[in-house]
Amino acid sequence: xxxxxxxxxxxxxxxxxxxxxxxxxxxxxxxxxxxxxxxxxxxxxxxxxxxxxxxxxxxxxxxxxxxxxxxxxxxxxxxxxxxxxxxxxxxxxxxxxxxxxxxxxxxxxxxxxxxxxxxxxxxxxxxxxxxxxxxxxxxxxxxxxxxxxxxxxxxxxxxxxxxxxxxxxxxxxxxxxxxxxxxxxxxxxxxxxxxxxxxxxxxxxxxxxxxxxxxxxxxxxxxxxxxxxxxxxxxxxxxxxxxxxxxxxxxxxxxxxxxxxxxxxxxxxxxxxxxxxxxxxxxxxxxxxxxxxxxxxxxxxxxxxxxxxxxxxxxxxxxxxxxxxxxxxxxxxxxxxxxxxxxxxxxxxxxxxxxxxxxxxxxxxxxxxxxxxxxxxxxxxxxxxxxxxxxxxxxxxxxxxxxxxxxxxxxxxxxxxxxxxxxxxxxxxxxxxxxxxxxxxxxxxxxxxxxxxxxxxxxxxxxxxxxxxxxxxxxxx
Amino acid sequence: xxxxxxxxxxxxxxxxxxxxxxxxxxxxxxxxxxxxxxxxxxxxxxxxxxxxxxxxxxxxxxxxxxxxxxxxxxxxxxxxxxxxxxxxxxxxxxxxxxxxxxxxxxxxxxxxxxxxxxxxxxxxxxxxxxxxxxxxxxxxxxxxxxxxxxxxxxxxxxxxxxxxxxxxxxxxxxxxxxxxxxxxxxxxxxxxxxxxxxx
Ligand code: SF4
Numbered sequence: 001x002x003x004x005x006x007x008x009x010x011x012x013x014x015x016x017x018x019x020x021x022x023x024x025x026x027x028x029x030x031x032x033x034x035x036x037x038x039x040x041x042x043x044x045x046x047x048x049x050x051x052x053x054x055x056x057x058x059x060x061x062x063x064x065x066x067x068x069x070x071x072x073x074x075x076x077x078x079x080x081x082x083x084x085x086x087x088x089x090x091x092x093x094x095x096x097x098x099x100x101x102x103x104x105x106x107x108x109x110x111x112x113x114x115x116x117x118x119x120x121x122x123x124x125x126x127x128x129x130x131x132x133x134x135x136x137x138x139x140x141x142x143x144x145x146x147x148x149x150x151x152x153x154x155x156x157x158x159x160x161x162x163x164x165x166x167x168x169x170x171x172x173x174x175x176x177x178x179x180x181x182x183x184x185x186x187x188x189x190x191x192x193x194x195x196x197x198x199x200x201x202x203x204x205x206x207x208x209x210x211x212x213x214x215x216x217x218x219x220x221x222x223x224x225x226x227x228x229x230x231x232x233x234x235x236x237x238x239x240x241x242x243x244x245x246x247x248x249x250x251x252x253x254x255x256x257x258x259x260x261x262x263x264x265x266x267x268x269x270x271x272x273x274x275x276x277x278x279x280x281x282x283x284x285x286x287x288x289x290x291x292x293x294x295x296x297x298x299x300x301x302x303x304x305x306x307x308x309x310x311x312x313x314x315x316x317x318x319x320x321x322x323x324x325x326x327x328x329x330x331x332x333x334x335x336x337x338x339x340x341x342x343x344x345x346x347x348x349x350x351x352x353x354x355x356x357x358x359x360x361x362x363x364x365x366x367x368x369x370x371x372x373x374x375x376x377x378x379x380x381x382x383x384x385x386x387x388x389x390x391x392x393x394x395x396x397x398x399x400x401x402x403x404x405x406x407x408x409x410x411x412x413x414x415x416x417x418x419x420x421x422x423x424x425x426x427x428x429x430x431x432x433x434x435x436x437x438x439x440x441x442x443x444x445x446x447x448x449x450x451x452x453x454x455x456x457x458x459x460x461x462x463x464x465x466x467x468x469x470x471x472x473x474x475x476x477x
Numbered sequence: 478x479x480x481x482x483x484x485x486x487x488x489x490x491x492x493x494x495x496x497x498x499x500x501x502x503x504x505x506x507x508x509x510x511x512x513x514x515x516x517x518x519x520x521x522x523x524x525x526x527x528x529x530x531x532x533x534x535x536x537x538x539x540x541x542x543x544x545x546x547x548x549x550x551x552x553x554x555x556x557x558x559x560x561x562x563x564x565x566x567x568x569x570x571x572x573x574x575x576x577x578x579x580x581x582x583x584x585x586x587x588x589x590x591x592x593x594x595x596x597x598x599x600x601x602x603x604x605x606x607x608x609x610x611x612x613x614x615x616x617x618x619x620x621x622x623x624x625x626x627x628x629x630x631x632x633x634x635x636x637x638x639x640x641x642x643x644x645x646x647x648x649x650x651x652x653x654x655x656x657x658x659x660x661x662x663x664x665x666x667x668x669x670x671x672x673x674x675x676x
Contacts, residue, residue: 014671017661018654023636026654028665031673038554040510051648058673066508081508088510120673132553132577148555148581149512150647158651160658164634196495197547197573230550232576253675261670296495296550315594317545321494414552416504435499435551437522 004271007237008168008203011143011268015126017160024162030125032155033111034061034098036089037416038130042153043092054159056097060120061089064110067103068417069379069406074103082417096156109382109408112136112350116220117384119249123238123265128155133350133432135226139219140246141238141268143203146227166232167201167277170270172208175284180466182360183218184352184430184449186210187225188290190282192300200230202278205270210284211236216245217356224351225432228297237269289465291337292434292447294325299434301337303452303464309333328436329444330424337462340446344427345376345457346439347403347450349413352430353381355388357450361430362394364454364465366472370402371460377404377419379411397472403457415440428456479586480644484567485613486540489530490604496544497551498578502560515556516563535608543570543600549578558585568614570621572597583637586644588616590631599627616642 005013018026032055039061046053053059066082068074077083086103093100101107107114112133115121123141128134132146147161155161173186191198204226211219219236226234243262246252253261288302299322301308310322326333331340347353347361358380370376378398380386386408389395395405412419413431421427421443430453434445448456455463506518523529530536542561548571549557558581561569567587572594574582582589592600603625604610612623616638622628633641640647651658669675 014668015665018657020654026651026658028658028661030671037507041512041555044510044512049648060673079508085508085510122670122673122675125671130553130555132551146553146577148553148558148577148584150555150581150584154648154651157648158658159662160651162636162647162651164636196550197575200547200573200576230547230575251674253670257669257675261675264668264670296497317492317494317594317598320492321545324493414499414504416507433497433499433551435497437503438499441503441522 004274006168006270006274006276007141007205007235007268008143011124011126014124024164026160027126027163028160029128029155030058031115031120031127032059033115033127033129033134034059034152035065035111035129035131036063036085037065038149039092039152040085040088041149042156043096045153046096046156051157053096053098053156058159059098059156061093061098062101062108062111062114063089063103065410065414065416067409069409069411069419071407073418074407106383109385110350110353110410112224113353113381113385116140116216117249117382119246119252122246123242124268128161132227133224135231135234136220136224136350138223138226138233138235139216140242141235141265143233143235145233166203168205169199169202169231169278170205170207170276172281173206173210173284174208174281175210177210177213177284178287180289180451181287182449182451183214183221185287185290187222188292188297188300188447189287191225191229191297192290193282194229194280196228196296196298197230199226202231204229204231204234205276206234206236208281212239215356216241217354220354221351225297228432238265289449289452291452291462293329293331293337294322295328295434295436297432297434297447299325303337303462305337307331307333307335307337338464339461341461342426342428342446342456343373343375344421344425345374345453346379346412346427346429346431347377347453348379348381348411349431350381351432352450353379353385355385357430358385358389358394359392361450361454362397363470363472364451364468365401365403365458366397368401368458368472370457374457374460376402376457377406377412379406380408382408412439414438428453428462478644478646481567481586481588481616481641483615483617484540485611486567487536487538488541488543488600488604488610488612489536489539490601491530491542491544492601494545495547495550498549498554498557499551501549501557502554507554507556512559513563515560516565519560519564540565541568541570541612541614542566543597543604545597545601546572546594548574550575553577555581558582558587562587570597570600583641584647586641588614588633588641590614590621592629592631596629603627
């Protein structure tokens with residue numbers, strides 16, 4: 001019998017083009033996702049060197065980072081530099097023969113939302129994109145990771161990438177998730193334990209019964225934030241949940257080919273007895289709803305906890321890091337998290353803008369009004385998500401409660417479009433990064449689950465979702 | 478790409494942990510479609526503070542940056558490496574670097590040196606203490622030293638080291654395996670369950 005292998009090793013080995021001695025392996029790339037921000041210099045590089053795009057059929061582009069989320073502003077973009085960048089992508093896609101889901105396309109959306117929803121993302125693939133949250137696609141058992149612009153150009157020219165062999169790290173979450181604890185809380189809980197550099201150099205495989213019980217949306221939320229723990233990628237073995245999600249998607253195989261595909265994908269699981277470089281087991285009962293208090297995703301506490309101070313036992317650099325974060329966030333140690341007030345809410349981003357996220361938030365909001373001092377927006381991850389939500393009447397629930405209902409894009413996740421925080425604004429956000437200035441200079445970001453963001457919008461301060469009184473109409477969660 | 482062999486240069490200390498790429502180059506500068514001209518925007522938000530190191534005349538010509546752990550975490554934006562490079566930094570020293578930043582830096586001829594936390598602290602202290610503090614880096618010999626008795630060797634992944642020393646274009650290197658690639662691809666394309674548009 002051959003040596004037992006991990007899921008990662010299986011995918012890696014199936015994509016090895018060459019393994020030169022003393023050099024990184026050359027890995028074949030199945031799907032290259034492209035967006036406006038990290039591609040112009042790569043296309044330019046191809047032009048300058050007279051190289052062609054090797055596989056336009058394995059390349060798909062969309063616009064997401066820069067696009068305004070107010071319908072009227074989308075066709076003529078007022079920000080000249082952003083407009084120029086989007087135009088550059090249009091010209092480049094035309095010149096190099098790449099399919100582009102443009103602003104007016106029904107398939108446009110955040111690149112990590114549309115890949116899975118169109119069925120472009122498949123188990124066992126290698127997937128790259130000039131965006132660190134490419135790790136999202138690992139939820140399907142793909143090896144998916146973010147790359148820089150030079151690498152984007154490299155994949156365009158050769159459809160492969162030199163990659164050093166990462167180490168492997170299995171994180172198992174075992175048991176039933178307590179009520180009110182969502183996928184977002186699971187991943188925040190993990191990052192809180194291992195730190196923002198806790199998985200640097202590793203590919204994580206998430207396993208255990210709590211992970212198995214999650215929907216594809218939940219699994220994507222978890223894999224999405226692998227990069228926030230420093231991991232190269234996060235993966236979850238495909239199973240029936242995965243196949244059910246993929247069946248019938250636009251670019252999924254059909255008929256007899258579907259059965260053959262499922263048979264191939266079913267091999268993609270870690271063999272009994274395979275070993276990892278590192279293992280961590282987390283009992284699900286130890287997890288709670290979380291809120292970040294600081295300026296990186298590892299600075300996170302349970303909703304019922306108090307804002308921490310610097311740990312006297314930590315190194316001086318770490319202590320200063322904590323003090324700096326407290327100062328930037330305008331928080332005092334000892335304050336209960338539930339007393340921290342907010343004035344902005346952002347429901348969206350490639351972490352939490354899928355239909356299930358919107359359903360969960362709508363269920364909380366239904367029957368309530370947004371707190372008078374809060375401005376709250378919902379930005380669906382894609383047109384298809386938006387349409388589906390509108391079919392289910394979620395837009396009505398959000399609007400009636402006083403949320404703004406926007407067009408799809410990255411929006412306030414990184415504030416490259418007009419959706420930004422003002423200095424001093426405090427935001428409950430379902431996105432993935434709470435870095436200084438991420439959502440706007442001087443803005444203060446607290447990362448939470450969609451339900452917790454919705455509750456904060458209503459109360460005007462953070463609030464424990466486990467004690468929420470759901471009073472609205474039934475929402476299909 | 479400019480080869481990196483030996484460098485003697487002024488050091489700028491950045492005594493902060495987890496310096497993320499949003500800090501190195503904020504998003505408003507990612508809308509440009511050029512590859513150059515990012516130097517003035519390096520650490521844009523922080524440099525609004527007149528006391529920030531970049532604004533101090535003593536660090537004006539610094540080409541070596543020393544920072545506390547987990548430098549370059551966050552987004553994959555290569556603009557972070559371009560900004561450091563355009564500004565004039567050719568070498569960054571820290572006790573750890575984020576993965577994607579590591580590879581982006583290498584592709585732009587920036588040498589990243591990983592030392593122990595203690596060593597990084599020593600360098601941070603010396604750079605703050607001694608005006609005009611310089612370090613000498615030799616990638617040919619894998620050594621790093623100053624004029625105050627600090628001297629150490631460092632390790633760089635052998636392939637990255639070779640590319641830096643020679644200033645090699647990655648794509649050209651990959652194309653040495655073109656025959657392997659053609660053969661692999663032909664076979665691999667038959668696995669239709671691994672193609673994006675299999676319907
Ligand atoms: S939503 Fe945010 S994290 Fe996701 S791709 Fe867009 S900018 Fe990046």
